[in-house]
Structures are given as structure tokens and as C-alpha cells.
Amino acid sequence: MNNTGTEQAILEVRGLHTIYQTDDGVVKAVNGVDFSINERETVGLVGETGAGKTTLALSIMRLLPERTGRIPEGEIIYKGENLLKADKEYMRRIRGANISMIFQDPMNALNPIMSVGDQILESLVIHNEEKRSGEELNKRVDELLELVGISAGRKHEYPHQFSGGMKQRIVIAIALACNPKLIIADEPTTALDVTIQAQVLALINDLQQKLGTSMIMITHDLGIVGKTCDKVAIMYAGEIIEFGTAEDVFNGEKHHPYTVGLFGAIPSLTSEAKRLKPIDGLMPDPTALPEGCKFHPRCPHCTEECKTGEPYLYQKGEAYIKCNLFREEK
Amino acid sequence: MDTLVKGDKLRKYFQVGPKSLLHAVDDVDVDIPRGTTLGVVGESGCGKSTLARVVLGLIPKTGGKLYFDGRDLDTLNKKEKAEYRRQMQIIFQDPYSSLDPRMSVYESIAEPLDMNHIFSKKAEKLDYIMELMERVGLAERFVNAYPHEMDGGRRQRVCIARALALNPKFIVCDEPVSALDVSIQAQILNLLMDMQDSMGLTYMFITHDMSVVKHISTEIMVMYLGQCVERAPSKELFENPLHPYTQALLSAVPKPVINRMSNTEILRGEVSNPINPPVGCRFAPRCKHCTAECTQKNFELVDQGSRHSVACRLFDQA
Ligand SMILES: Nc1ncnc2c1ncn2[C@@H]1O[C@H](COP(=O)(O)OP(=O)(O)OP(=O)(O)O)[C@@H](O)[C@H]1O
Ligand SMILES: Nc1ncnc2c1ncn2[C@@H]1O[C@H](COP(=O)(O)OP(=O)(O)O)[C@@H](O)[C@H]1O
Ligand code: SF4
Ligand code: SF4
Ligand SMILES: [Mg+2]
Ligand SMILES: [Mg+2]
DSSP states (O other), X not given: OXXXXXXXXXXXXXXXXXXXEETTEEEEEEEEEEEEEETXXXXXXXXOTTSSHHHHHHHHHTOSOTTTEEEEEEEEEETTEEGGGOOHHHHHHHHHHTEXXXXXXXXXXXXXXSOHHHHHHHHHHHTOTTOOOHHHHHHHHHHHHHHXXXXXXXXXXXXXXXXXXXXXXXXXXXXXXXXOSEEEEESTTTTSOHHHHHHHHHHHHHHHHHHOOEEEXXXXXXXXXXHHOSEEEEEETTEEEEEEEHHHHHHOSOOOHHHHHHHXXXXXXXXXXXXXXXXXXXXXXXXXXXXXXXXXXXXXXXXGGGGSSOOOEEEETTXXXXXXXXXXXX | XXXXXXXXXXXXXXXXXXXXXXXXEEEEEEEEETTOEEEEEOOTTSSHHHHHHHHTTXXXXXXXXXXXXXXXXXXXXXXXXXXXXXXXXXXXXXXXXXXXXXXXXXXXXXXHHHHTTOOSSHHHHHHHHHXXXXXXXXXXXXXXXXXXXXXXXXXXXXXXXXXXXXXXXXXXXXXXXXTSOHHHHHHHHHHHHHHHHHHOOEEEEEESOHHHHHHHOSEEEEEETTEEEEEEEHHHXXXXXXXXHHHHHHHHSOOSSOOTTOOOOOOOSOOOOOBSOOSSXXXXXXOTTOOGGGXXXXXXXXXXXXXXXXXXXXXXOO
């Protein structure tokens, strides 16, 4: 649908490194991430706990904890501008109006003592560059609520009067309020039951069709990626180790061994096998990452060359895999 | 078959207001043959954890009968009860909050042993703890580690070792892998299955995850708003789901395949209020097959053959 090859990248991340300076040492959370996202496109950012997904999102939004988080290297280009060089005021305007974020837990994202209508209105007022009248803004609040499937008549109610799924719909309405170009959704349905998750994912798909907003969908669930994403980035220990179209990553022939392990570990609804295939070992400690390929201590294909130096970057069009297995014969 | 745990019409209501009763568990039958796993699946709030606590006698039940190894648990005296408690253990979802942060691995596993005065010699106790750690796949070097020094998978292994310490016959696993990553989840599920094979353990395995419950269970019970709506052997349930809710649950699970435009039918609405539920099928407000009859009477589980039973008008015997 979207892959005509003529699109414009709306966001480009180049060589991004993010660290947290903690008492236990320097946590290397993001270690050289490159990717871009085009207009109308959804990119799935997949990885297990601690892979650096949220840190990447917070880096793009410039919302890292001020005391500990730092970006020593890299560029984040939005509309030709490097956001890492932008001042606070510029970033404030970017957030919400251009790029908005949906967090995992709708409970924490909403203000418990403000009606949901007022919360939507608030984000409209902050970014009211067109100086729309109060009446216009209120109409927009109603529109947004209806858009996410909540009757506008409930705008005077407070968050606790809504179920988890409905709260997440309201969070989505707030994220959409100013017609952003890009939405970063960090595990938007992880806290929800599967039948409610299905409703929210359908809503997200539907809104994308209608509005054409680009989206970075952060998740640990490859099933959600399959339902919502055009492209997929698999993250491990702060790096994107495989990137490609959904077709490449789900059905392609070449894969990073971690991607293979990740798909293999999912219990299947259709297979008869009882025993599961875990990936041996654990995520590396982000304060003491292994040399060479960061997956090498867990990789069944690890050879001597994997233990030192950067792994080979295999590229095919936009798609890439960082692994020595794909080093072409000389 | 040789039943280890049996519950008849187990019921737990919570008084939440002067005239408000929250029906957390409503007349649920449980029957777990020795050495097998009963999977209990359903969405949050459907009563899974409450059922677990009732079965373990951790909270008083509002009604029903409970038998363990053929004995009616209500007829036991205090001493006998303590003995039965040792044979039933529980593993919780959150390996973070179920371990005391100030206790090392050694101390956590030793606690139930000390409380029951199992070992008088320190060396024997240490040997036994080491043996338990080996059984659950925890390297010896962690014996003095504290919870914050370990990842979620290892913490869950500590909880499992602790649950095994008193040599139980029956373990309730309440969402034991829900907080873990898939690669670690697979390690823990394999461990639980291996333990069952080698020690003949009986499990009640609670989860909201349809694919996890399929892998681990011998039989599966699907719960909705405090009631069991369908029960069948694992394979049978997945090949032939009958209750409209079970079908909806199965189709809602995102499968790891490209499925962009799929028009999987989406279940509308939300779970209704568990306080003073009206008569009739509790799934009715969300069910596309609902007719007037569905809201006028209650439907009991009806046997459909192959140990498969379902509570729904569509399968109610004429
Ligand atoms: N404020 C912080 N201070 C120090 N370290 C942090 C902080 N936030 C995250 N980290 C560390 O950075 C690494 C990446 O964390 P991040 O939260 O980005 O991962 P994630 O992929 O979003 O994981 P999850 O799936 O658990 O949400 C982890 O090792 C984490 O412990
Ligand atoms: N101590 C309690 N007091 C009142 N209501 C409770 C209590 N414990 C659980 N409930 C209610 O009982 C129902 C079942 O809860 P629970 O057994 O925890 O469900 P599950 O484990 O399936 O998510 C829910 O509606 C819950 O809010
Ligand atoms: S580079 Fe080597 S260790 Fe890393 S994933 Fe590839 S084969 Fe495995
Ligand atoms: S009893 Fe009626 S409402 Fe309930 S599941 Fe069956 S058909 Fe649907
Ligand atoms: Mg995160
Ligand atoms: Mg529970």
C-alpha cells in the first residue's frame, strides 16, 4: 500500500547513541541506531525488555531524564532539522503538534482530576497556532472523542469512570489532537486484555487509513507488528540488528539469528509441539556490553570473528541485517 | 482417573456494599487428575486468581466443597490443615514483589524449610538448597545473590525453587510467565513441564495467554465473569472451540504473521459489571448469537462428549 518508493522520509535517525549516567556505571541503552520512516508509514520497533526501545523513543522526543540521560552522538532529522540541535522552545512546539507519543500505561498518561474533555482541550490550546476560537476548539474535542469511538457526551467525565481500553482511546485522541505527522506509540496495548487490544489495534489501523499519520509502533509482540506495520526494526542491546519490510522480516529468507530465535520462542497456537525453543542465555548487561557482535554469547552460529569488531552489515535496498553470516564471499 | 484436587460448586462473593455482592467466582467445578495440568484462561477480573486462592484455602470460600487427595478440607483440624498446606504451593506472576528484597536466594529458599523445622544440620540444608537450585536451573554462584541483582527469569526460578522446597504435590501457577520476555518465558515453561515429568507434580496453571495455556495444559477451563463457560482437553478446545467467547478470544490473539487487513471479527463491548449480575448468560451483551432466551435463564455446563463441556444456549440440550 505504501511502498511505492517515492515517499519522503519524515524522520531520519542516524548513528544515534544514548546513555544513562548512573551510580552503577554508564548504561549504554542505544548504541548506534540508523533508520528512517516515510510519510504514511508504520514502522514496528520490536525487542525484549531492556533492548532500548523506550529510550530510543524518548531520545526522539527529547524527553530523556535530564540528570542522567545523554545523547553523545548521532542525528535526528525531522523536516530537515536536526532535533538534537533544536532549542527547548522549538522542541515544545514539535511535541504534540508534529510528533506525539502514546505511553504504555493509560493510567499514568491521564490526569485523574481533570475531565477527559478538558485534557484534550488543553493540548489543543497549547498548540493553537491558528488562533481558533474556544467554540471551534470545543467542537474539535467532540470530533476527536467520536473519532476514537467514545460518545462526545461523556467529555465531562473523569478518567476513573472509563475502562482501561477506553482510557487508551482517550490517550489516542489526545495524541491525535493537533494532527501530528508522526505518532510514537510505546506498547499502546500491553496493559489491555486481548479482546480490548483487538479493538484498539483496529482503531489504530483505521485511523491510519483515514489520517495517514506515520507511526512508530513499539512492541515486544510480533503478532501486533504483523497486524499493524509496513516495516519492522528488530532491536537487541541498543542496536537495530535487522530492518526491513514486514515481508522481509516475516517471510524473507535471510534473518539475524536473534530474529530467528525470537520467532522460534513464541508459543504457537497451531503447532502440536509441547516443548518450546527458548533462546539460551540472557540479555547482556547494558553497563558491560560484550565486544564484537552483542548477540555472540547467545548465538548458535558464533565464530571467532564475531567476538571482536563490528559485525558485517548486509544490505539489500532499505533492508539490512547486522551479522557476519551474510558476509559475501570475496 | 485418579483425582488429586477437586472442587464442587466453588463460590466466592465479596461484599462490596450494603446490598452489593461482587461475584468473583460463581459455582465453579474443578477436577484435576494427579500429574496433569488444568489450565485456567480468561481476561483480567474474570476470577482466576480468586479461584486459585479459594482452591488453596488462602481465603474463605462463600460456598462449595473442596477435596484434596480425597479428603474434605473443611473437616480437617488445624494440624492436618498445616500438613495439607505444605503439599500445595503457589507461584505468582510478579517475581519482583513475591520475593523479599532483603533476603538472599539462600534465605528465600531456606525460609519455608526453617518454618517447618525440616533440617537440623546446616550442611544438609545447604546441600538441599543447592540441589533445588540445580533442579530449577540456577547456577550455584547465585546462592548469595539478592533479588535486585537478578533478572526476572532468574527471580522466577528462585520462586519456583522456594515452592518446591517442601516437596509439594500440587502447585498453582498464577500467571508465572506473564511478566517475562518470550525467550525467557519459554525457558520457564519448559522447566515447569520438565518438573512435572520428573516429579509427577499436579498444576493449576492460570494465564490470560491462549498460546501459553495451550502448551502447558492437559485440560483447559475458560472463565468469563466468574463462571466457567467451557472446559475441554487442550487439543480438543483448540481444534473445536464451541463457546462464542472462546472463539472470540482465540481470534483476538495476534498471530506472528503478516495480517494487515485481516477482518478478524472484533468482539464488541467490554466485560460487564461483576456486582449483582442479572440472570442469564453473562456474555450476552457482547455475543452476536444472543437471543431473548439467553438473558432469561442461566446455562449450566453441558457435556458434549470427548470430555468437552460448554455453557451456552447453542449447546444446551433440548
Ligand atoms: N532512567 C534510566 N536510568 C538508567 N538506566 C535506564 C533508565 N531508563 C532505562 N534504562 C536502561 O536502559 C536500557 C534500555 O531501557 P529501555 O527502557 O529503553 O528498554 P525497552 O526496550 O523500552 O524495554 P521494555 O520492553 O522493558 O520497555 C535498560 O538497560 C534500562 O535498564
Ligand atoms: N479482596 C477483594 N475484594 C473485592 N473484590 C475483589 C477482591 N479480590 C478480587 N476482587 C474482584 O473479584 C473479581 C475477580 O478478580 P481476580 O480473581 O483477581 O481476577 P483475575 O485473576 O482473573 O484477573 C474482580 O472483579 C476483582 O475486582
Ligand atoms: S555476527 Fe556472529 S554472533 Fe552475531 S549474530 Fe551473526 S553469527 Fe551470531
Ligand atoms: S448463551 Fe446466548 S448470549 Fe451466551 S454465549 Fe451462548 S448464544 Fe451467546
Ligand atoms: Mg519500554
Ligand atoms: Mg489475577
